[in-house]
Amino acid sequence: MTRLSVVDVARHYGRRKALSQISFSCQAGEIVGLLGPNGAGKSTLLNILATLLQPSRGSVTYGEQTSADGAAVRAQIGMLGHDLFLYPELTARENLEFFGHLYGVTDARATARRALERAHLADRADDFVSGFSRGMRQRVALERALLHDPRFILLDEPFTGLDQSSTAALVARLQERQQAGCVIVLATHDLDVADSVLSRAIYLKDGRIVGTDTDTRGLIDRYRRVIQS
């Protein structure tokens, strides 16, 4: 069952509380946005959802599994970070094949080829990633995150530095995954794009949820009201 549940999660760094009393759940086919100013705890929360950080309190469940299930639960998670998790010294194909092998994909070479075709980069497959534009790197990075067909997709500021066509391509790919029944959680400052993409918005401020919003149209005004209140 594709369902993500976050129950009373808190994360402390010494005496500093990065997150407190975070609870929400996401259903299959939802795109949930984590919105908030810098330092609100969005990236910390994404890292906890990705099992890269342990919560100081509370729990996260992925369907029937928890982060304690280790590799089995990581196999269901795909993450696109703000840094793109790509090796600039490797070609696009080599990056995807390497991560394909690491993620236990059955035929890493064929999977990488299909991923490059989806990213419209088949003709640049053997070019080094260091020579790619931000938009091209982002497309490769997104395909890297989706190589193993994860059910839970986590994205940290995925629209940063993208032009209109790259943003549209990214949105289209995310909506295709949404249709496939994946749970997508993304942290973003780009409210214009988020307005048309999100199924639900969760507003974070100072490590706490200060509001949720299922009517994501007109997000910018409501974001200002909630965050500045």
Next chain:
Amino acid sequence: MSGFFRVAWQVMRKDMTVEVRSLEILSTTLFFAVTVVLMFSFGLVTDGRPADNVAPAILWVSIAFSGTLALGRTFERERQNDTLRALMLAPADRPALYVGKLAGILLLLGLVEAILVPLVGLLFNAPVITQAVPLALLLMAGTVGFCAVGTLFAAMLVRARSRDVLLPIMLYPMTVPVMIAGVRGTAALFSPSPDQAVVQFWLSLLVAFDVVFVVLALWTFEPVMTD
């Protein structure tokens, strides 16, 4: 190939591919190690005669310093594009990632040692050719012990702001036993009449250190990298 070794192999192969293209770590590490040996030779060799019993210490000091440099740079690469997080996200045994990184660093340091040892032999009249096999065993065992701890610490410190300072501060005290065993074993080997029993003793000690350090690192890698 089992999943564990497949992942370790892929990580090592990736590190080697990147290094072959950039030659960044190999060139800096080698340059640094050769410079250390040359500096010592200028100070300790007079009229073509080296000071007594200095070659083993110089060899191991060069390996330790250049190894620290290699460890730091290898993980700096993973930090620059946050690729270490992508590795940690993979549904693979995390100790396999450690083994892959360790194997890559061992291979690099092995290449550095292959150039360093003849240089030390040449400059300090050390019998590196006649004692090639036991010397290779000592170096191999010592390098494994040093890198086993170093790889764990370098991975732990990858997000620390003062990682360049902290790595040697944490690494050297922990690996002092390895360095002592390496120097003493090599000194016994380079003496005019090598005592094979003494060499054997230090080599066994190094192997014991290796087993302890590698097992501890495999055991602790996942918890220290998760939080």
